[in-house]
Amino acid sequence: MVRATQLGVALGALGFILTLMGLFPGVTGIIPGRGVGAIQFLVVWVGFFLLILGAIIYVKYAYFPHDPSNLSQQVGIRLAWTGLILTGMSGLADFLGFGSQIPSPETVPVFGELQLLGVVGGFLMSALGVMLYALAGMPRSPQR
Numbered sequence: 001m002v003r004a005t006q007l008g009v010a011l012g013a014l015g016f017i018l019t020l021m022g023l024f025p026g027v028t029g030i031i032p033g034r035g036v037g038a039i040q041f042l043v044v045w046v047g048f049f050l051l052i053l054g055a056i057i058y059v060k061y062a063y064f065p066h067d068p069s070n071l072s073q074q075v076g077i078r079l080a081w082t083g084l085i086l087t088g089m090s091g092l093a094d095f096l097g098f099g100s101q102i103p104s105p106e107t108v109p110v111f112g113e114l115q116l117l118g119v120v121g122g123f124l125m126s127a128l129g130v131m132l133y134a135l136a137g138m139p140r141s142p143q144r
Helices: 002-023 038-063 071-091 113-135
Strands: none
Touching: 002 038, 038 071, 038 113, 071 113
């Protein structure tokens, strides 16, 4: 079980680093362009995904290694995945064709305030799902 918790920490750390690289591409030596592009947002989204996945793996194997998930924990996991989907849909709205700035040859897609609100809201929903998963489990009985 120690290996699984180490995997969770490693995935979370990798996700955090990828998220920072996507948010601040100048750190890697890439000259940042205007706005936020599709590839840049995909890097941020994959970083979010790995961060949430690492957190769920860590909580599962550090606190509840032999216990099956109860209903509240399953709701927490589904809330975390729904938040990630909401984040992706919000961030890629213009590129997927249902945003306010539909790409055409004359326009450049813009990462607007509503998209930012959706991305932050989706990530907070995912974090809330992980927290619900961690707090809804049965506490371990003390070892004697």
